[in-house]
Amino acid sequence: GQNIDQPTEMTATEGAIVQINCTYQTSGFNGLFWYQQHAGEAPTFLSYNVLDGLEEKGRFSSFLSRSKGYSYLLLKELQMKDSASYLCAVRDSNYQLIWGAGTKLIIKP
């Protein structure tokens, strides 16, 4: 079966750095996405990785290792508005997105 694993919840302090991990086992791999979802709202796109390595976009970076079936999302200089759920999704061999359950990130002052 196909599986995406992420921690259920993480807590971090405003101004700090947090790393959210995602491991996956899917039938094929055609890219990995990270989305942000605030409570009661729709998911919004953060990053896309298809090759191994680090993609940096402002305060957010995403890393991929295809051989390990592993990705992480790194959030720097945390702000209160970063309190949200972060969803990892992998596009499989049928080009469909398989989603993790999401990691709820709580930012404390």
Next chain:
Amino acid sequence: IAGITQAPTSQILAAGRRMTLRCTQDMRHNAMYWYRQDLGLGLRLIHYSNTAGTTGKGEVPDGYSVSRANTDDFPLTLASAVPSQTSVYFCASSASADSAETQYFGPGTRLLVL
């Protein structure tokens, strides 16, 4: 309008009733998707359409049907609602079904089936 709209925003529905959730996008995207999101579970694909006139089944299609008569609209129908269909439903679209294309989501419809 800009992006994707969904209607209704929320709905309480009696079991056994028929219900159509509406989704419209104005980005001229070829691909559209319907997901349900339940607490503790990831988004699960119900049905998808890679282009107008074609549809396909996702991971959890039973009890749902879709149509794609034109590029902009992708309605989802529950023929006879059951309590297990209580969920938040998101419609999404992407320029194409290609691997690198980002999916953009509508605001969601919160459905309670009693």
